[in-house]
Amino acid sequence: MLSSVVLGLVFVTTATLIDHQTVTAINTEMAGLQDIHQRGGPGALVKALERRVAGYQGYHHVYLLATRDGEPMVGNLHHWPRVEPDSTGWLRFTVEDDTDQRRDLWPVQARVVPLASGLRLMVGRDMTERSNFAQIMEQSLAFALAAALILGILGGVVMSRNLLRRLDAVNRTAATILAGDLSGRVPVSGAGDEFDRLAANLNTMLDRIQKLIMAMRSVTDNVAHDLRSPLNRLRSRLEITLVGKPDMDEYQASLQGALEDIDTILQTFNALLSIARIEGRNATETFEPLDIAEIAEGTVELYEPVADERDQHLTFDGPGAAVAALVNGDRHLLMQTAANLVDNAIKYAPQGARIAVRVSVTDGTARLEVADDGPGIPEEHRHTVLDRFVRLEQSRHTSGTGLGLSLVAAVAELHGAVLALEDNDPGLRVVMTFVRHPQVRANA
CATH class of the missing domain: 3.30.450 (Beta-Lactamase)
Structure with missing residues (x-):
């Protein structure tokens, strides 16, 4: 043309x-x-x-x-x-x-x-x-129009066949997923065109959906497994109390045990609801510039009596009064994260252990560390403990829901922070690095 x-x-x-x-x-x-x-x-x-x-x-x-x-x-x-x-x-x-x-x-x-x-x-x-x-030009024009028409038809046929082929690939993937196979993905040709970008985005979305569905199935299975024991204990206590003729002390003991089982169930559901709210909320909702050092220091002061009861040495090391370790985030969630990390360190570290909470600022990047010299977590399990209801064998004797680190991971993802579990030699060091936060400023 x-x-x-x-x-x-x-x-x-x-x-x-x-x-x-x-x-x-x-x-x-x-x-x-x-x-x-x-x-x-x-x-x-x-x-x-x-x-x-x-x-x-x-x-x-x-x-x-x-x-x-x-x-x-x-x-x-x-x-x-x-x-x-x-x-x-x-x-x-x-x-x-x-x-x-x-x-x-x-x-x-x-x-x-x-x-x-x-x-x-x-x-x-x-x-x-x-x-x-004029005759030559008319013939040339006629030839050019005919050639353009033929090439246009051929190009349209080729493009339409290629378009239909790519659309058929998307339809086949959709049919595979509708049939229940979540592993289906849209093929990428490698041409780097709009269809490849669409396929990449769809595959990323499908990966996310598959991960969420698998997490939901895992949560459902774990909830059924973890709640079955406290519910069975609760039913047994109530049944024994009703069948027998207990005195007042036995009544109180039975009711106390029932309350503890109910508290365990409520803690599990509250933790699940917290994680769900964190994962489903807007990342900028209720966010404000916060000093993570101030939050960490307040958490240490709160847990010092608990650590003293176990003869543990809990310390805090901040960046100093001249520097504010500013992060952009939700105060309540960050306080809950710091509390979970310190509580886990106190709970799993042995009597007389040293627990160190540190906040540092490097090149405008704030970093929160909670380290202990307890048993730690084997390297092969450090990724899986971030999943819900995962509890290692050595922690079975302690109370807990297996959702603490899952909540910490959800808060870190919401705040754009990098969460890492490292070897403290001995013990465990949990590091949260905030890679997206306001520039650190000096206090007046």
């Missing part, structure tokens, strides 16, 4: 230029002959026309001097053309025969001027070259 437009512009421009040159040549020749007639009369004009007809001009120009009635006097035409000129004296006609028999049929554009002597002078130009050029 573009080639046809270009050819059309070339044709129009060239044809206009040829027409302009033709008109200029005819007017120039006509002006010269009129001047000869004015200075020398009809005789001089006749001689000039004879010379022109006999010379090279006769092969390109048409000359005819005729009487008022159209009777030819001199020129290279046998008769006056049967075409009437327009209001400006111009006419177009076709010569069927000429004096030198150069051609049988050729187009002419001419101008007619009446002379003062009563004669009529016609000067024209052979338009064969212009006609041939």
Whole structure:
């Protein structure tokens, strides 16, 4: 299509230029002959026309001097053309025969001027070259249009087949997933086009959906498993109390045990609801600039009595009063995260252990660490303990829901922080690095 437009512009421009040159040549020749007639009369004009007809001009120009009635006097035409000129004296006609028999049929554009002597002078130009050029351009345009049409049809067929093939791949993947196979993914051709970007986004979305569904199934299974024991104990205590004839102390012991089982169930559900709210909320909702060092120091002060009861040494090391470890986040969630990390360290570290809470700032990046010299977590289990309801064998004897580190991981993801479990040699060091937070500023 573009080639046809270009050819059309070339044709129009060239044809206009040829027409302009033709008109200029005819007017120039006509002006010269009129001047000869004015200075020398009809005789001089006749001689000039004879010379022109006999010379090279006769092969390109048409000359005819005729009487008022159209009777030819001199020129290279046998008769006056049967075409009437327009209001400006111009006419177009076709010569069927000429004096030198150069051609049988050729187009002419001419101008007619009446002379003062009563004669009529016609000067024209052979338009064969212009006609041939127009014919060639018309053929070229027709060929270009035909080629563009054929290529357009072929290109449309190829593109439509490729489009349908890519859409069929998406439909097959969707059908696979609808059939229950969540492992189906949209194939990526590697061309890097819009379909590949769409496929990559869809595959990322499917990975996320599969992860969420698997997590939901895992949560459902773990909830059923972890709640079955406290519910069975609760039922057994109530059943024994109803069947037997217990005294007041036994009643109180049974009710106390029932309350503990109910508290365990409520803690589990509260932790699950907290994680669900964290994962489903807007990341910027209720966020504000906070000093993580202030939150960590407050948490240490809160848990110092608990650590003292276990003869543990709980310390805090901050960046100093001149620097504020600012992060952009939710105060309640960050306080809950710090409390979970310190509580886990106190709970799993042995009596007399050292627990260190540190906050540092490096190149504007805040970093929170909670380290202990307890049993730690084997490297092969450090990733799995972040999942819900995961409890290692050595922690089975302690109370807990297995959701503490899951909640910490959810809060870290919400705040754009990197959570890492490292070896403290001995013990465990939990590091939370806030990679997206306001620039650290110095206090006044």
